[in-house]
Amino acid sequence: MMPVADPSSDVLQRFSRGDVEAFEVLFRRHQGEVYRWILRIVRNPACAEDLTVETFWRIHRAHARFDPARGFEAWARRIATNAALDHLRSAKPESELPDDLPQPERADPGVSLELRRKTAHAFKRLPPKLRIAATLALIEEQPYKEIAEALGISTQAVKIRVFRALRLLRKNLKQQGIEP
Amino acid sequence: MTPQEQERIEQLLKQSLPPTGTQSAADLQRDLWPAMLRRLAQRSTSVPWFDWALLATLFVGLALFPKAIPILLYHL
Numbered sequence: 001m002m003p004v005a006d007p008s009s010d011v012l013q014r015f016s017r018g019d020v021e022a023f024e025v026l027f028r029r030h031q032g033e034v035y036r037w038i039l040r041i042v043r044n045p046a047c048a049e050d051l052t053v054e055t056f057w058r059i060h061r062a063h064a065r066f067d068p069a070r071g072f073e074a075w076a077r078r079i080a081t082n083a084a085l086d087h088l089r090s091a092k093p094e095s096e097l098p099d100d101l102p103q104p105e106r107a108d109p110g111v112s113l114e115l116r117r118k119t120a121h122a123f124k125r126l127p128p129k130l131r132i133a134a135t136l137a138l139i140e141e142q143p144y145k146e147i148a149e150a151l152g153i154s155t156q157a158v159k160i161r162v163f164r165a166l167r168l169l170r171k172n173l174k175q176q177g178i179e180p
Numbered sequence: 181m182t183p184q185e186q187e188r189i190e191q192l193l194k195q196s197l198p199p200t201g202t203q204s205a206a207d208l209q210r211d212l213w214p215a216m217l218r219r220l221a222q223r224s225t226s227v228p229w230f231d232w233a234l235l236a237t238l239f240v241g242l243a244l245f246p247k248a249i250p251i252l253l254y255h256l
Binding site: 024027028031032035036039040043045049052053056057060115116117119120123134135138139140141163166167169170173 | 181185186189190192193194195196197198199200201205206207208209210211212213215216219220
């Protein structure tokens, strides 16, 4: 019996050689997933769309460095995370905040809108590296291993960043007169 | 920071910034391939900075040594 070639492996091989059609196949296959990952970080749909294109532009440029033996998803997620991090570094924290905060599914009546707004403000003033780790781990509840791969650090380092983010957030809230 | 404080801040954070999975735009609403094509075309037509530097060097050279212009034209 003739061995059947894996079509997805063939696409990855062709992409690594700079084939634009293979790039299109990968783009169409992964754009939704990359968009969702970026949205989790930047929390703005329009911005996430722009950054998805930026991510695939970086992917296209780096095709020669891609190793087809390793997975595309994890590689793409790492590039997407870097693109989102660059965006957070360049954006002003105040400009990212929506006028009306989305209501959580299980809203706590003890937490006022004003308190939620102040917490969101304080959170968005955290350093981007800490904010990404805390957003993905605590708000989006992504697995620590996945976050570590996307950030290119160890799982332990992610936990440290999350803890530092919470400590800094508590300090910021206390400065605003809020005792968590 | 005590574990209780940590738990309280985590809850406060979740109340303030709910997960994006609960938002209406959690999934991609349109195909981004046309935007990607525009981006690829834009980048492929743009002139690299090094080419601009070479061109500037040429003009400076011609301004300093105008007698070189006919030689340059002859070789073009």
